Amino acid sequence: MKETVLITGASSGIGLELAKCFAAEGCRLVLTARNQAALEKLAAELKQKHHAESIVLSADLARPDGPKQICNSLAAQKIVVDVLVNNAGFGLHGPFAQLPLQKQLDIIQVNVTALAELTGLFLPAMLQRGQGGILNVGSVAGFVAGPGMAVYYATKAFVQSFSEALAAELEGTGVTVNVLCPGPTETNFGPVARGDKVRARQTGKMSAETVARYGHAAFRRQKVIAIPGIKNQAAVLLTRVVPRRTIRNVIKSYNTFKE
Numbered sequence: 001m002k003e004t005v006l007i008t009g010a011s012s013g014i015g016l017e018l019a020k021c022f023a024a025e026g027c028r029l030v031l032t033a034r035n036q037a038a039l040e041k042l043a044a045e046l047k048q049k050h051h052a053e054s055i056v057l058s059a060d061l062a063r064p065d066g067p068k069q070i071c072n073s074l075a076a077q078k079i080v081v082d083v084l085v086n087n088a089g090f091g092l093h094g095p096f097a098q099l100p101l102q103k104q105l106d107i108i109q110v111n112v113t114a115l116a117e118l119t120g121l122f123l124p125a126m127l128q129r130g131q132g133g134i135l136n137v138g139s140v141a142g143f144v145a146g147p148g149m150a151v152y153y154a155t156k157a158f159v160q161s162f163s164e165a166l167a168a169e170l171e172g173t174g175v176t177v178n179v180l181c182p183g184p185t186e187t188n189f190g191p192v193a194r195g196d197k198v199r200a201r202q203t204g205k206m207s208a209e210t211v212a213r214y215g216h217a218a219f220r221r222q223k224v225i226a227i228p229g230i231k232n233q234a235a236v237l238l239t240r241v242v243p244r245r246t247i248r249n250v251i252k253s254y255n256t257f258k259e
Helices: 013-024 036-050 066-076 101-129 150-169 189-194 208-220 230-238 244-254
Strands: 004-008 028-033 054-058 083-086 132-137 175-180
Touching: 004 013, 004 101, 013 028, 013 036, 013 083, 013 132, 013 208, 028 036, 036 054, 054 066, 066 101, 083 101, 101 132, 101 150, 101 175, 132 150, 132 208, 150 175, 175 208
Parallel strands: 004 028, 004 083, 028 054, 083 132, 132 175
Antiparallel strands: none
């Protein structure tokens, strides 16, 4: 039987590319995001290229009722989710005290609360069936503190810790949990986070396709922590030996803009 894979934030970037990976395997997809038109376009593309069935659900995970709406809609259609991909997320650049508080609370709602709630809504049924998987999209930002994007980095630290803990709790149950931790990636994340501002220090970016393919393969291998790219892997290793004050200063410099 085909797996049914629910992907949040599927309208662009890593989520869209992960949808292609699962569609290529013959999975049935549940595509969710706020952009209905983009989801429908993706669904049509996946049907044409992979003959994949896709269910489109427009949802705003910044709304507290977003996760339950997704769950209730699928329950009404008697759709069982075999794999949950918690990809939706966003961030904002700037000092915490200077950014709109509500927008930062929305970051927590999407990146943390919705992710945890969706996991809590779909995990019990997976455990009852004795099979399933959860792929959370974190970030290398989850390994460090992030001056200039304090809330975003903190939310990714939650995703990292939560995913690792669940993976250990669920050993031997038939349900796996994995976390994909990309570094800078070519998506619309940057323009949304910082608008038209340009970082003072530039760095190379991986393509969303490369990141998604790496994360999908790691998920199938049941690798708990997947960090795509040698540079990203090296950066995470350095966080274990470099003083945290030094790391904070480096990240603060990275998150500053050109005048």
